[in-house]
Amino acid sequence: MLATERHSKILENVNKEKTVTVAELSKLLDVSEVTIRKDLIKLEQEGLLSRVHGGASIAGFLPLERSFTEKQTERMEEKARIARQALLHVQPGDTLILGAGTTTMELAKLLGQVAELTVVTNAVNIAMELNSHGVHQVILIGGEMRAKSFAVVGAVAEDNLKKLSVYKCFIGADGIHEKDGFSTLSLAESHVNRIMMERARKVYVLADHTKFGESHFSSFADLSAVDRIITDRLDAQMQASFLDLGVKIEVAQG
Missing domain, CATH: 3.40.50.1360 (Rossmann fold)
Incomplete structure (x- = not known):
């Protein structure tokens, strides 16, 4: 899968789910978590999403703090x-x-x-x-x-x-x-x-x-x-x- 196609699918899932994890994207796209993290860095630099702990969210969306x-x-x-x-x-x-x-x-x-x-x-x-x-x-x-x-x-x-x-x-x-x-x-x-x-x-x-x-x-x-x-x-x-x-x-x- 080309990087551009991967990025498109990542953005589609982020906009649909509001927040997604690296592990979920890795499984969905059948690539390593390292590759997904690099994709998220690039997409964040372009202002298309926000990286959060363990994944990504729609740009400007503040992740909710989870309990202990x-x-x-x-x-x-x-x-x-x-x-x-x-x-x-x-x-x-x-x-x-x-x-x-x-x-x-x-x-x-x-x-x-x-x-x-x-x-x-x-x-x-x-x-x-x-x-x-x-x-x-x-x-x-x-x-x-x-x-x-x-x-x-x-x-x-x-x-x-x-x-x-x-x-x-x-x-x-x-x-x-x-x-x-x-x-x-x-x-x-x-x-x-x-x-x-x-x-x-x-x-x-x-x-x-x-x-x-x-x-x-x-x-x-x-x-x-x-x-x-x-x-x-x-x-x-x-x-x-x-x-x-x-x-x-x-x-x-x-």
Whole structure:
């Protein structure tokens, strides 16, 4: 199938469904997801659609934020691999910040294997998971809880974080883009993420391969602001482009 024909079918599906995923388009057009992502980049540059996390939408259409519960069952094995890789960077006695998210929750489940941690989090569900281990000091910051993500945000949360300092921060992102850096769909969470990163000496972003090349509503950090991105897999071309920018990427082992 010629690229022009492929582009036409992509636009037809986007206009019909409002939002489509890379996986759906790959199956429909019988081409790789890498090819579809390249097609979406070109069509976005031409102003014909907007790229969103994992797919595309009609131009100017703002994607709806999905809840933690909706995202929890997606790419479960990939998130578990990323969490196991991230655990290698946690040492007994560490002080940590864990941001809200499904991949950071997977890391929280593993932290019972490491002794004497002090863990700060803005996620109510992550705090409950950590507390169930019975071996850590868990600090849940105050503020307004967001129903979709269980994240605590707002002025009170930001003020709480500014009074703390930790050694390592593990955080997620909805998008990782060469020019736009790290982004998320929520402005309130974006503000809190930025402060979390500022209050840590080392910052690790945990994100699966679908987040790369994506840019969302609110950018919260440049690529240079993190020490390492831990992901499940990344195609060679994408990895090379990020490495050229000086970004350290660690791919989780199977």
